[in-house]
Structures are given as structure tokens and as C-alpha cells.
Amino acid sequence: MSVPDSRFDQLISALKEHNFRLTPQRVELVRLIAVSEGHPSASQLHAKIKRKFPTMSHATVYKTLSLLKEINQVLEIDLRDDSHYDGNRPDPHPHLICVNCNKIIDGELLIDQQSIQRMEQESGYKILRPQISFYGLCPDCKEEN
Template sequence: MTNPDTSRLAVITERLRGCGYRITPQRLAILTVLAQSPDHPSAETVHRRLLPDIADLSLATVYKTIAALKACGEVLELQFSDRDNRYDAARPNPHPHLICQGCGAVVDPELPGVEAMAAALAQATGYSILTHRLDFFGLCPACQARRSTTDGADNAEEGNGEDLPDKK
């Protein structure tokens, strides 16, 4: 039986070749991290994970590889206004996410009916749905537990704005 991570990596490398990109050892290492990471890493996280093995890997190379993946439709970019963008090459097609507002964890829940909802929306509005993004924001169980054991002053220090005085 084929390992899903390995087969996904093979699909990505073939797709990049088909788009005219060379598969260098550095690029292959970046693709491997992105294809096998369930946590939707940022470019900086990918860079940090690879530095122990590839000391001369530049952050620019990571960003250029991600740009190539985006150009070929092989990575899903999650953009945030208050955090680094995160990337999902394991499942590059639109799918729902659970995003923790506390620690930034990103989870891919199984949510049946999303495609049917998009089709019904297209039919009802006359829109041609090109893509979609369905994200749910909240607190993961670990952050909920931390929050329940801390007081309001600790929450304010975490930057969520609770218990802060109104600006005059």
C-alpha cells in the first residue's frame, strides 16, 4: 500500500515539473515538509524545521518554492491579518479549517456537505463559484484549559484584549 504522504509528494513534484520548475534537493526538502505537515506551517516554520539538515537554506528559497506551488495550484494559502500566512500542501483544494485564536493551531475537520452547499449557493445566486474558504475561529481544548486556569490579568497579557481599560 502507498503512503499517502509519499504519493502526495510524488503528485506535487510531477506537477511542479509540468509547470516548468526544476526539483532541486532544497526544493524537494521544502515540498516534503509541506506535504507531510498536518499543522499548516508558515514559511518561517518550514525554514526553521529544515535548517538543522540544510544549513545554507535561505528563507527566500522557501518563499520562492511556496510561490511556485501556488502558481501550480499545489498549496492552499491561509492568510491572516495578525499572524504569518500558513500553507497546506497536503490538501491543496479548498476545505474547512478550525483555527485557534489563542495558539494559532489549524485543524482540518471533516465537514460533509461543503461542496453541496457551494453548488446550492451557485444555483441560488447565479454565481459561478471559483473557490471558497470556510474557516471557524475559536479556542482549542488546550487554550480553553489554560484560559480556565488563569485570571483576567493573564488573559489581557496574552493580547486578546480582555480586561483592558477603555482608551480615553
């Protein structure tokens, strides 16, 4: 009870809370997300899940990721050719994205909650999902110049 749930359990609970059905495909995708390191793309997740569910289609992966995104359990990292997902840290945080090799890592940046509230008040928007991307050069690609 006082022990924090595993990431897997958190995700499953979130799906239940929102009355989404727990299909085997979903459970497996959630498992993959929970154990994933880094920031896999939809295609990469699809490739992995096909080992257990050879008939799994792209559309299903996309739909499940959309669900999880909507209930704020995964962050989407919009790249031009290929969205990636962060399933281990649902809290808003920035990503550093290499414009040369596309490597993505988590960034640490204190996001002032008060500033966000002020922005909501001034704009009248209800903010649902922050997406903070810093495009630049990773250490390796920085040297290649």
C-alpha cells in the same frame, strides 16, 4: 499504476507538469511538506530545511510556497502575523483556528459544488482558491473562561 501516488510524488509531478525546475532545495521542501503533519508556517518550514540547506533563505521558501499555492497543491491559511500552509490536503476544506493559542486543525465541511458554480455565475468571478477559516476557541482555551 492503479496505486495512488504518494503525496511527495504528486507534488513533484505537479511541479514538472508546470515546467518548474526541480532544484534540490525544492525537492527537499516538497519532501518536508509531504511528511508534515499539522499546518506549518513558512518560518517553521524554513527552520527545518536549513538543516539540510543551511544557506536557504526565507525568500526562497516563500517563492516555492507561492508556486505550490498557485498550482493548487497547498492551501494557504492566512493568519495576521504569519501564514500557515496545508500541504497534505490540497482539496478545499475549512480550518478551525483558535484565536487564543492559534492552534489549527482541519475541519470537515461538505462544500456544495453546485453552490460554488452558482456563485461564479452570479458574480462573474472565476474562483481559483477557496479559503475557509473558522476562528474560535479550541477545546483547551474554551475551558479557560
